[in-house]
Amino acid sequence: MPTIVMPDPDAGVIARAPQIIAALEAALPAGTVISSPEETRAYECDALTAYRCPPLAVVLPRTTEEVATAMRVCHELRVPVVPRGAGTSLAGGALPTADSVIIGIMRLREILEVDTANRFIRVQTGVTNLAVSAELEAEGFFYAPDPSSQLACTIAGNIAMNSGGAHCLKYGVTTNNLMGVRIVLATGDIVEVGGPLLGMSGLDLVGLICGSEGQLAIVTEATLRIVPRPEGARPVLIGFDRPERAGECVGRIIRSGLLPVAIEYMDDVCLRAVEAFVKAGYPNCAAVLIVEVEGSEAEIDHQIERIRLIAEELNPVEFRASRTAEESLAIWKGRKSAFGAMGRLGDYLCLDGTVPVSKLPHTLKRIGELSKAYGLEVANVFHAGDGNMHPLILFNANAPGELERAEEFGADILRLCVDVGGCLTGEHGVGIEKRDLMTKQYTADDLAIQMEIKSVFDPAWLLNPAKVFPLEVSQPHRDKASRCP
């Protein structure tokens, strides 16, 4: 049995399921509500597939107003709501409960306004991350956050989790690129927050909503900052025979005044898997860095030369600078297929802790020791420039007890991240996965105020139940809310 516990569903809600479904169907256009078990099963999990539970029903509105209607019905009938984007969360952020209605925004797919003169785009949030940049390509702009699920993931999900990506070292994460949102509150009220002006006064509610994991509202429209496309970009690949040299190289590049768009790290376990999978031609060594820089051809050459000088002081086993688009693709090929390559080795858990860059060598060493102690192999592939680690713990799901052991190992790694001054999650979110570790990072008061804020937006605690806040810590809030009229 996996170790993360979900609360028992509300028997009262389950008993009223037919009335709830009827009320939703009566209030919404035909084809909006899904309730047959064959169809709701498609929504039983997100990308944290070890946890599954079909919802009571799924609502797929086409407009903000329909989202509001669905929310109002659920609020009146006191039914929990699980907001859902594309369902690519690795943290169980969109995991349903049996007594919940999923409100999915994937049919809200309109691009509403492209304004390059004022440098923003306004979209409905069911648009995928990649589609936003595609829309802007002809104008010479792009939307910077680029989570690796960008082909599938929606802007709504990006906002809910404050998604990052490989290129956020230079361009920032979702919250740095989000200017305004249109939200639907738990009561069904629609509120416009922020907008295309820079530096608006008043409390930064946009900043609060970004990364709130569906605890406060459902976001149906977003105004996003757009930036001009660089003239070009090329990576270099640097191989080292010792992991700590790669870690040192990261620190030196950052201190040098260069600002690469991305610095990615892969360890030997990952390199072997990638080589076996796609034959990317990576060196056989202890660690590889991929560093990407942007600009004109001459600017790129100049930056790569500086990186070479920095790297050579650390005796790399290989320094390979891309000169052409084909060579760039070849260098990125292994990194981009890393997760697929790891999947061929067996089941894995993908973690997401962040540590101060200076603590990377220590953290990697300690993870290696834990790996031996748990008897489970771990691969490290991550965004080194900002210390956002993604250890992949390999296990066999069919071997009794291995998932539990992998989860224990993962929890130990995340505790380690907090102990060295980092945090539980850099870009995937808390969801259910890191929920019960929140007390490791935060004190009772730290969590209390966050829950009080949730109560401001969602007094009945109906939105995205049993996520983010440890169950025993949120129990008093949930008990109180359930007594609401």
Place this chain on the structure above:
Amino acid sequence: MTFTHTQINNAAAAVSPTSEPELAGFIAESYARAAPMRVVGGSTRFQSEAIAADQTLTSRRLSGIVTYEPGALTLIARAGTPIEEIEAALAAEGQGLAFEPMDHRKILETKGVPTVGGMVSANISGPRRIYAGACRDHLLGVRFVDGRGRVIRNGGRVMKNVTGLDLGKLLCGSHGTLGVLTEVALKTLPVAESQQTLAFPGTSVKGAIEIFATALATPFEVSGAAFRFGTAWLRIEGLCPQVDYRRQRLSALFRDREIDIVSEADSRMLWRGLRDLHHFAGSNVPLWRILVKPSEAPAVVARLDALGGNVSLDWGGGLVWFETNANGSAVRHAAGMGQAMLLRRGTPPNSDGFPPEGASIARLSAALRRTFDPAGILNPGLMDK
């Protein structure tokens, strides 16, 4: 219980704790008495008359850099640390605060010391905001004391952190109404090795907006786009060959216009003056900060001109500075969809409230303030008229 007091700016003695527990103790005691307080940092901006409080609390003496790791681009400092101290420490490592916080002393003729806590509380961000983001985008974590005296931590010291709700964003720009900051963690960035500025003399507001729109749509990473008294300015920064290349490419885009080049130290001095509004110093005429969509700036400026006064632009036209004796409601009316806020009140003081909010936003914001400050003792009246 007795608390440390300090004299600031000839005003009444302010409570100025020297430790976080002392500060938390004072707020807890004030909460028990429901005694409102004015919350200040280094007192370099005007003291709003909207705040009704008999006591003043400053974080000025919670001072000092806690840690600075240049290789990790992070700095943690206590709230009362002077920004000058932080900038000096960063400069020694070739780094800086990329969002370029403004120093208000010259323009407001104040004597205090700008502190990092005050900077974060007001989300102070200068010309580079259009490229590098605002103060809030560089804030990695906070420690603060809420209106009940609870010490609360949020965020951390790492660049990527999505663990729980982001209270740092909420505190940044809350002007002390949600809590009193005791410590902040900031992202630092390398200072570019070279900078140059293209100056476009003989330019109208409309012409400036066209220049900005063209330049800011290029990949040349324009890090400043400002206008004052008939000249538009574009700043480019980076590695030496990069800046030369970008200057050439931008100049070619505007080859039909007269362009002067301002380099390195002269350019840095120019932008310091633009940042701190030296062109509006030495006067006591009310000065407004008006946020608009850049494309709407010419129309807004035309309406402001009709009221009489002086205009300058920053943030590629997204920020209009307006010095005028016209009354506040006329300025707000002329700003249209833009947001107008007073930076200098003038004598007699203008009303200095925050721009009005829509009903739903006002209701949510008020509920959040009550959550952080149930007794309404932190800068009451400032953001909630």
